[in-house]
Amino acid sequence: MSEYHNPVMLAECIDALAIKPGGVYVDVTFGGGGHSREILRHLNGKGRLLAFDQDADAQQNIPNDDRLTFIDQNFRFLKNNCRLHGAIPVDGVLADLGVSSHQFDRPERGFSTRFDADLDMRMDQSSSLTAKEVVNSYAEVDLHRIFGIYGEIQNARTLAKTIVTARLNSSIDTVSDLKDAIRSLIPKGKENKYLAQVFQALRIEVNQELEALQDFLNQTADVLAVGGRLVVMSYHSLEDRLVKNFIAKGKFRGEVEKDFFGNEIKPFESVSRKAITASEEEIKENNRARSAKLRVAVKL
Structure with a gap:
């Protein structure tokens, strides 16, 4: 775990998930397991956590906890895996996008x-x-x-x-x-x-990162319960733009669709008008936090 970065905006991510102790949650970017461990601390014996990571290195960080199901796949296969494990609907989905410090710090990975x-x-x-x-x-x-x-x-x-x-x-x-x-x-x-x-x-x-992100976001609406939270942290403008548009319009480009009465047809409502960013103190301690943007939405 020591080689992995400190999770960026950990407290903000956990607050944004609004965790119910007996709920079902998904961490689609397990990495060093920092976010997952904190989610588990907020769950009781009935709570469940599914964690995704396609990097074999991440499996060294899996905690010994019966409430955790680890899935060694890309998060673009979110819906199929949640269905396979009997975990639909879920109460919250967390994604911390991009490359981990661990991947950057391993020379042979070429990142x-x-x-x-x-x-x-x-x-x-x-x-x-x-x-x-x-x-x-x-x-x-x-x-x-x-x-x-x-x-x-x-x-x-x-x-x-x-x-x-x-x-x-x-x-x-x-x-x-x-x-x-x-x-x-x-x-x-x-x-x-x-x-x-x-x-x-x-x-x-x-890594087909933008295609995978769009596949993932499109599936979140089918996986989340009404009132469930989507929490996504991105580190560059291309990702953030996709997340922002999807939350605002339910799609990645063009205008939001409306019904006969002029009501917007979209699966999510943004919880905060602007992206949440890291504090000056956190940025001083962890440079990775400087470019992070956290967006939070609730399933309608």
């Missing part, structure tokens, strides 16, 4: 710009697509799309062209290979930010 390692970036290590394959086999037009949309990189077209040209000479297999290939494009004084955007784009593509 971090700080270490040299193979370009891997798979959250589920049984999946076949790696960042190495994306960089070496994707067409220039696809790399341009990934870096522009997922990385929000200004010179995405030039970046894609540079990578495609570089790989003609030799395969781009490691973090160092990639840095060397794009060195001329990295803005002076903004090296860390630029590389973080490049790595974010590749990671999102490898």
